[in-house]
Amino acid sequence: MSTTTESPTRGAVAVVGVGSTAQGQFPGRSANEIAVEAIELALADAGLEKSDVDGLITCQNLRSRAGTDEQIGLLAGLNPAFSATLDYGTGNFSLHLAVMAVTSGLASTIVLCYGTNQRSAKADFGVAVGGGADFATLSGLVHVAGPAAMAFRRHQHLYGTTEEQLAHVAVAQREWAQRNPAAIFRDPLTVEDYLASPYLVAPLRRPDLTMISDGGAALVVTSADRARDRPKSPVYVLGMAEQTALRGDANPDNLTRPWLGDVAGRLWSSSGVRPDDVDLLYIQDATSVWVLQMLEWYGFCKLGEGGPFLAEGRTRPGGSLPVNTNGGQLSESYMWGWLHLCEAVRQLRGECGDRQVASPSIAVDCSSHDFLKGAASILSTHQ
Amino acid sequence: MTTDYAGPLPDTTDPLTGPHWAAARDGRLAAQCCARCGALRWQPAPICPECLQAGGDWVDLAGTGTIWSFAVYHRAMGPAFRDAVPYTVAMVELDEGPRMVGMLTDAADDGSDVTIGQRVRASYEPVTDDVTLVRWVRA
Numbered sequence: 476m477s478t479t480t481e482s483p484t485r486g487a488v489a490v491v492g493v494g495s496t497a498q499g500q501f502p503g504r505s506a507n508e509i510a511v512e513a514i515e516l517a518l519a520d521a522g523l524e525k526s527d528v529d530g531l532i533t534c535q536n537l538r539s540r541a542g543t544d545e546q547i548g549l550l551a552g553l554n555p556a557f558s559a560t561l562d563y564g565t566g567n568f569s570l571h572l573a574v575m576a577v578t579s580g581l582a583s584t585i586v587l588c589y590g591t592n593q594r595s596a597k598a599d600f601g602v603a604v605g606g607g608a609d610f611a612t613l614s615g616l617v618h619v620a621g622p623a624a625m626a627f628r629r630h631q632h633l634y635g636t637t638e639e640q641l642a643h644v645a646v647a648q649r650e651w652a653q654r655n656p657a658a659i660f661r662d663p664l665t666v667e668d669y670l671a672s673p674y675l676v677a678p679l680r681r682p683d684l685t686m687i688s689d690g691g692a693a694l695v696v697t698s699a700d701r702a703r704d705r706p707k708s709p710v711y712v713l714g715m716a717e718q719t720a721l722r723g724d725a726n727p728d729n730l731t732r733p734w735l736g737d738v739a740g741r742l743w744s745s746s747g748v749r750p751d752d753v754d755l756l757y758i759q760d761a762t763s764v765w766v767l768q769m770l771e772w773y774g775f776c777k778l779g780e781g782g783p784f785l786a787e788g789r790t791r792p793g794g795s796l797p798v799n800t801n802g803g804q805l806s807e808s809y810m811w812g813w814l815h816l817c818e819a820v821r822q823l824r825g826e827c828g829d830r831q832v833a834s835p836s837i838a839v840d841c842s843s844h845d846f847l848k849g850a851a852s853i854l855s856t857h858q
Numbered sequence: 859m860t861t862d863y864a865g866p867l868p869d870t871t872d873p874l875t876g877p878h879w880a881a882a883r884d885g886r887l888a889a890q891c892c893a894r895c896g897a898l899r900w901q902p903a904p905i906c907p908e909c910l911q912a913g914g915d916w917v918d919l920a921g922t923g924t925i926w927s928f929a930v931y932h933r934a935m936g937p938a939f940r941d942a943v944p945y946t947v948a949m950v951e952l953d954e955g956p957r958m959v960g961m962l963t964d965a966a967d968d969g970s971d972v973t974i975g976q977r978v979r980a981s982y983e984p985v986t987d988d989v990t991l992v993r994w995v996r997a
């Protein structure tokens with residue numbers, strides 16, 4: 476590994492605890508109760524008490540006020556020195572904020588959490604996403620499936636990518652999920668099954684879209700110095716990068732999200748890590764199309780070659796680049812990428828049983844907030 | 859006037875978007891152009907995002923463009939579109955530059971006659987006495 480422009484935060488912060496609740500449908504439980512259950516699990520995993528925590532970062536639910544730091548702090552009985560809420564989901568953005576808070580000295584041990592009852596609460600996902608929602612809604616371009624279908628159609632047009640090639644995203648992740656007892660969808664799924672399933676928004680089918688589920692996840696992060704005293708091996712944050720596309724459709728070809736390439740460029744150059752060094756890859760998968768896009772934008776294959784790359788089985792169990800070894804959101808649970816982070820930590824610790832990848836040392840987690848933001852982190856067993 | 863339209867409706871009295879809807883009723887496609895820097899923008903916005911000049915002059919566009927991509931809704935992904943499926947939504951690259959999404963109303967049910975790069979033109983579809991929506995058909 477050659478270090479180029481080394482980030483000042485490289486290896487300075489580690490994940491020392493992860494917690495994930497059961498995933499599925501839990502009527503009668505609030506999003507905040509589920510989040511606090513996840514906090515309890517993560518603290519136990521870290522061997523820490525509530526009183527050890529001086530930072531709290533929470534994640535607000537989609538189209539609901541649930542999950543603010545004020546609500547979670549009250550429910551969990553916490554008066555942290557530092558607290559914040561991000562009002563869009565993904566563990567990566569929360570993790571980056573935690574790294575900033577620890578390295579700046581605002582807090583030393585931070586718990587990050589997300590809980591949702593979006594399935595039981597029947598949260599409405601049939602709305603337009605990204606900027607310019609009003610005109611998209613008038614046109615019937617509702618649900619993330621619509622713009623994702625357009626993005627994949629464009630990929631097909633430019634590069635000849637086939638539906639059969641895209642099928643390998645959902646099929647490979649189902650194979651991983653069959654090895655994950657916590658996953659919601661574990662029934663076999665073959666390419667033939669996939670191609671036989673009806674279109675929802677062509678060219679996308681049901682297996683291409685995340686389910687809607689209830690559940691919670693939490694992480695505990697602290698400084699590398701403190702992390703050495705924890706019972707489980709620390710997982711260090713070696714690199715992180717972000718890029719926004721807040722101008723939405725005014726950005727060139729925004730549905731194909733070329734700005735994810737900017738996240739990748741900064742991620743690799745600030746860490747000295749290269750795609751070839753990566754043992755485990757996690758891609759937040761609201762749709763299968765995001766996996767195809769990010770394999771390319773992050774340089775795991777060339778632009779336009781994601782289809783053949785997937786069809787070669789590289790991302791499956793036993794493949795050269797294990798992707799979403801928890802089953803991802805397509806098969807494990809829809810947790811805005813939080814379970815991807817939990818899984819990366821557990822894999823790096825060697826705790827994953829039947830789906831454990833042999834001796835991994837570097838995991839990369841790539842996430843995005845629809846057509847507006849991207850973020851990625853490098854996690855490692857070594858500092 | 860057609861009354862069976864079950865989809866969402868815009869507020870045509872909104873001063874920001876009202877001129878667009880008034881133009882659509884007249885069979886014209888209108889968007890804003892910055893009085894200071896000349897940037898053409900879609901969607902409507904109270905400020906030019908290029909030079910931050912407030913306001914904008916409404917100008918008529920040709921109403922023609924090219925399909926950049928499209929999606930075929932076989933299933934209604936929101937309750938307002940239960941009666942509309944199957945339908946096709948296109949991302950149209952206007953000849954003047956900006957991109958605009960809209961239903962492609964002359965597509966086959968399964969979208970099999972639609973391809974990226976096809977030329978399209980705006981079609982003005984009255985759905986209530988007040989509202990005319992901009993749709994697209996192949997040119």
Ligand SMILES: [Zn+2]
Pocket residue numbers: 892893894895896897906907908909910911
């Ligand atoms: Zn201007």
